[in-house]
Amino acid sequence: MTKIVDDPETFASAALAGFARVYGRHVRLVKGGVVRSTAVPAGKVSVVVGGGSGHYPAFAGYVGPGMADAAVAGEIFASPSTAAVARVCRNAHHGGGILLGFGNYAGDVLNFGVAAERLRAEGIDVRILTVTDDVASAPADQHLKRRGIAGDFVVFKVAGAAAEAGLSLDAVERVTRRANARTFSFGVAFGGCTLPGSTEPLFTVPKGTMALGLGIHGEPGIREMDIVPAGELARLLSETVLAERPAGARRAAVLLNGLGATKYEELFVLWGAIADRLEAAGVDLVAPEVGEYVTSLDMQGCSLTVLWLDEELEGLWLAPCDTPVFRRGEAFRTEPAPVRDGAEDEAPAYGPASDASREGARCLAGILGAVVAALGEAEAELGRIDALAGDGDHGQGMRRGAMAAREAIDDAVARGAGARSALAAAGDAWADRAGGTSGAIWGLLLRSWSSAFSDETAFGDADVVRGARAALDDVMRLGGARPGDKTLVDAFVPFVEALEAAAGGGRSLQEAWRQASDVCEAAARATAPLTPKLGRARPLAERSIGHPDAGAVSLALIAQTIAGRL
């Protein structure tokens, strides 16, 4: 149970700052993450990893020669914002492109994915590597749908070694994907962790039992069984992981990982039995690791990870590295990195813009002001709707995001930005400050919409309609939600279709928008079926049936607010 806290709100950032203070030899703190404090050869591929906090040494403890160039850290168990990912990546880029590695979770997929798009737009070649090692989370034929758990460590080790060896981005991406495809983990939980500021664990496992197939964010597992002796647990873990052994695979990097409160002596007892079983199955254990590599605060449990090696992977697994928590082989000769003056906090530079486009930016700023006012009034109601299915912070997040967006667009307008740049800046600010999935979605929505505008010319009605379609496409492509998943998409699709139809039918933007907003509102309300429908694909959807979706309601509210301003 987390006992050492000043303010739960700032716990994750305080922990990261304290970490950077101990390991200044390895890392330098930037906003939202850490980058290597040692010089890196120009042109080297950068490996940037990350995810929520609470998993130390994942991910900041992996930064150093031979492994990661930087780590992005969100709040406890929450994805870092798109802006944080992008910011840390810019600080960690050395001209060779970036491999962006993270575990497969919706929030991370969204934020890292959007950040990658943004960085690509800036001319940085970014590849995405999503770790999918947890065999409990999807069947063998859907490997890429699995969650990432302790496999993060072995996959990132391979990626870091490949980049350190001077491989091209293509080659680093290729070998890391192969590593991920050959990495399999399975774990058990004996008890849940307690978040900073909470007094109760995220979950409990009934006394004398354990949960199979743990997650690392307080997910308890997929089924429970009675606790078994260490030898039997070794059998269970080994057999489950061995079940997906590729044909001919013999040599393996193996990691027995403790989640935080299952301690070293227990892991060593278990390791003896696991090593026996793996060796009996003809596995050659190559530099195995036993310890805490991906934790979940003070969660009780452990997992077994096997990365099946080939010759290239074995060389990379064994290659030297020197990070705060993991050192292998020869020492690296490092020098402090040159200071990048102000690389982090410099104000955005806006390119030249026409008067007409600046006028458009001012108009958009006015609209965002109205949205802030409307969301402020609706905050409590949105929170109430959200609390029926989620954690009730949707109204707060929307208001905070919209306020950040308005501040950003006001600043952009004051500094002469055109409509396209100003709206993009507003989106980035929303994503950075609101947090959570809805913050990322709204940041993406505004930035994508802005792509239909220009800084040279005024935007016309058709540009607005095109922007709506671009925003919808990106939200669906990067967010991954489909109509019927009970998200904002359920209201956004009919909105855009209605807008396009009305505008295509010759209506004015004002009238088309008004019609589309009414359709949108009706669709948002209709996300609440009167009777529960079971058997949907997404667990979240199952939890939230029976009332409207807060994200869809927010969208309708904003659409109606804008309709009143046009």
Add this chain to the structure above:
Amino acid sequence: MTKIVDDPETFASAALAGFARVYGRHVRLVKGGVVRSTAVPAGKVSVVVGGGSGHYPAFAGYVGPGMADAAVAGEIFASPSTAAVARVCRNAHHGGGILLGFGNYAGDVLNFGVAAERLRAEGIDVRILTVTDDVASAPADQHLKRRGIAGDFVVFKVAGAAAEAGLSLDAVERVTRRANARTFSFGVAFGGCTLPGSTEPLFTVPKGTMALGLGIHGEPGIREMDIVPAGELARLLSETVLAERPAGARRAAVLLNGLGATKYEELFVLWGAIADRLEAAGVDLVAPEVGEYVTSLDMQGCSLTVLWLDEELEGLWLAPCDTPVFRRGEAFRTEPAPVRDGAEDEAPAYGPASDASREGARCLAGILGAVVAALGEAEAELGRIDALAGDGDHGQGMRRGAMAAREAIDDAVARGAGARSALAAAGDAWADRAGGTSGAIWGLLLRSWSSAFSDETAFGDADVVRGARAALDDVMRLGGARPGDKTLVDAFVPFVEALEAAAGGGRSLQEAWRQASDVCEAAARATAPLTPKLGRARPLAERSIGHPDAGAVSLALIAQTIAGRL
């Protein structure tokens, strides 16, 4: 809570074996501990550390170039046996003598101390270094009475670096003593750990409170207070440790240590505030460490350790090292150590012995056989007496120890050993197999007694009496108990005095022994006052008033048994 167990009885040894299997590059398993698996220069001082298990990475995780040469591991939170310490030391000796380092606990002081005497008798120069860093356990003017907690790590780091640098045993001892004298720790506990096989923690701290002055064997602390925010906890720890800052001390090695279930992010949050406070107090932080270095299974808590550096200590603190858990500076070029064939399990070699002395050994073996029989009959009764004050395993331990001693002496007799060697072997076997303090005491008692005998000549009555005195002196000197402490000493002192008086007065050994045994039995029974006497110096004595002491009763039983055989 410990959940991964096969058999609680073998938990510690299974954990050590599993550890050695992961870290074969660093260590080789020997019975009762691990030694470096890499070659060590001949003549280098060996640093051997140890204590109970359950503290990983203390102590096995410290073995490697630049730090320890070997680690001895007892059962969970229990001192290793004298024989284990001696055995591991023999495996780790490279001709330069041994610095034997351990935390200041009665069982360790006894077992390591007796082992040191035994090794010295074999011609190995051994120095004892007891770590005494815990400021909560004794006042500043009694530094050497303090317990050893996380200070173990920093003191052993200094010792290992000094030995690696090629310093003489004198010099290693001197600088390590200075390091210990300049090391101060203070900790807090939020909750107790759970022993393997138990379902309840060793102690609990009331919800919302913390215990100040923790121990690392499940000792909860010296007083409780409400949990404070991280910043306030930083103040409490820093000010307590700074209170004993030596005049002029400015540069310090600092360790913020987690006990097991107080996790990394919490430690980093705390570290930020501690670093602020120490820097504000003018302390230069030299390569500080934050993490798990001396744990107590899954105990919740942390401690702050400061080692005040001078120039020599700073060089040693910063010197390279490469252990399973702690690596600093340049890599070491190591080669596998040559295999010491059978160094561990070879049967004891007995020197030549006269027929007369062999006859004496046979006689002693017969007596030990009678002792085993008597202890077997009395096992339950001894356990019952012990359970009134202790954990009730005294009878079991005495029987196990005596059986091991009889097996050893039978083996020695069969291989032609003289009386002195045979009795010494019996003592060693007793200490090695019985465990606990009483096992160590009985092993010491027999071995010391044997010193009055010889392998060349038969022993006479006077030798037996001299042996009794030697045994008593060693038990008091190394065991540290005084008459009135309610231990075996309360019965042993009157026994030896009566034996000496009667023998000096011209009685036969048979008669003198009989008289002394009666005195002994009366004294043992008298360890049970009819009314409690409070205010004794030793807490254990306070707990055990009101019934006879099991150790004294055992002694009397054995004395009477022998009386019947003479």
